[in-house]
Amino acid sequence: MPFDGTPGPLNAITDIAGIHVGFSTLREESPRPGRKLPVRTGVTAILPHATADEPVPVFAGIHRFNGNGEMTGSHWIEDGGYFVGPVLITNTHSVGITHHGAVRWMIDRYAATYEGDEHLWIMPVVAETYDGLLNDINGQHVTVDHVFAALNGAKPGPVAEGNVGGGAGMIAYGFKGGTGTASRRIALDGEPYTVAALVQANHGQRDWLTIGGAPVGKLLKQNDPGLSERGSIIVVIATDLPLAPHQLQKLARRGAIGIGRNGTIGGNNSGDIFLAFSTANPHPMRHKAGPVLTLEMVNDEILDPTYSAAVQCIEEAVVNAMIAAETTGGTPHDRYRIEAIDGREVARLLL
Numbered sequence: 001m002p003f004d005g006t007p008g009p010l011n012a013i014t015d016i017a018g019i020h021v022g023f024s025t026l027r028e029e030s031p032r033p034g035r036k037l038p039v040r041t042g043v044t045a046i047l048p049h050a051t052a053d054e055p056v057p058v059f060a061g062i063h064r065f066n067g068n069g070e071m072t073g074s075h076w077i078e079d080g081g082y083f084v085g086p087v088l089i090t091n092t093h094s095v096g097i098t099h100h101g102a103v104r105w106m107i108d109r110y111a112a113t114y115e116g117d118e119h120l121w122i123m124p125v126v127a128e129t130y131d132g133l134l135n136d137i138n139g140q141h142v143t144v145d146h147v148f149a150a151l152n153g154a155k156p157g158p159v160a161e162g163n164v165g166g167g168a169g170m171i172a173y174g175f176k177g178g179t180g181t182a183s184r185r186i187a188l189d190g191e192p193y194t195v196a197a198l199v200q201a202n203h204g205q206r207d208w209l210t211i212g213g214a215p216v217g218k219l220l221k222q223n224d225p226g227l228s229e230r231g232s233i234i235v236v237i238a239t240d241l242p243l244a245p246h247q248l249q250k251l252a253r254r255g256a257i258g259i260g261r262n263g264t265i266g267g268n269n270s271g272d273i274f275l276a277f278s279t280a281n282p283h284p285m286r287h288k289a290g291p292v293l294t295l296e297m298v299n300d301e302i303l304d305p306t307y308s309a310a311v312q313c314i315e316e317a318v319v320n321a322m323i324a325a326e327t328t329g330g331t332p333h334d335r336y337r338i339e340a341i342d343g344r345e346v347a348r349l350l351l
Contacts, residue, residue, distance in 0.1 A: 022154030061249030069271015081245025101147025131169030162324030180321025229267030258314025
């Protein structure tokens with residue numbers, strides 16, 4: 001497919017050194033006792049500085065394009081310009097237990113930091129999209145053990161896409177959606193850097209879908225479930241460029257352009273929330289840092305290639321989520337059968 005830009009070796013967020021990704025996926029095609037719907041949900045974990053022995057603050061910025069959704073820790077990211085710990089994505093009704101599990105994991109993982117007498121707080125970033133059309137969301141089947149499984153299973157290397165982790169039960173543009181990722185290589189002043197994105201795509205409606213400039217949603221002859229825009233998308237943008245918080249906030253805003261490339265208008269019932277962070281400028285925890293912090297920062301005047309790379313990553317990551325997904329539903333217990341997009345047919349339309 002004719003995507004712009006130069007992908008990294010894995011075309012994934014893990015092309016950035018130090019970032020690990022893990023999943024816990026729940027897929028049960030029959031309802032549990034006392035429930036009516038199958039279970040198709042999970043947790044996605046993104047760990048910056050995953051191998052560090054102590055928590056590492058990560059400069060970050062956030063943007064809310066349409067606010068019908070949740071991302072915890074967002075107020076502090078706006079004020080403090082950073083977060084500490086993992087980023088997790090799950091379903092709407094599992095934000096609480098996922099946050100609870102992440103706090104417990106942080107205490108266990110970094111006991112030397114959090115079990116002392118310094119009264120440190122933990123505020124993980126947990127985001128969500130709604131999977132109640134294909135998943136028994138009201139059954140609240142995600143547990144602390146699932147959160148631990150995603151976090152402890154996080155690793156570098158290739159990243160699974162489609163019906164995995166928090167993306168297990170998601171729908172995008174009337175096709176099966178879910179988890180997608182992509183990366184782009186850029187150079188500033190002759191130095192190589194990477195910009196990457198991971199998305200949980202659960203947004204859009206069929207007639208909006210555009211790929212490579214073609215109105216694919218209108219041209220494909222696949223079954224259309226006729227769903228209106230009632231979903232959301234979480235976009236996590238990562239880079240190893242040395243960017244300050246105000247620059248990362250500007251980068252996060254480009255998430256709206258990235259998802260717009262595929263046709264969404266950001267419907268009223270959609271939560272379109274974007275987080276951008278940089279693994280550059282690692283500092284110790286603030287209570288251990290000196291009175292003055294020093295950092296490197298890219299000149300704003302040369303940020304356009306970074307913006308372009310982010311838009312390219314997001315555009316492709318959404319499509320990758322759909323291409324990798326598997327047709328889901330259609331059992332006697334389901335409300336819907338949501339087809340995976342026919343990648344070969346899409347490629348033919350783009351020739």
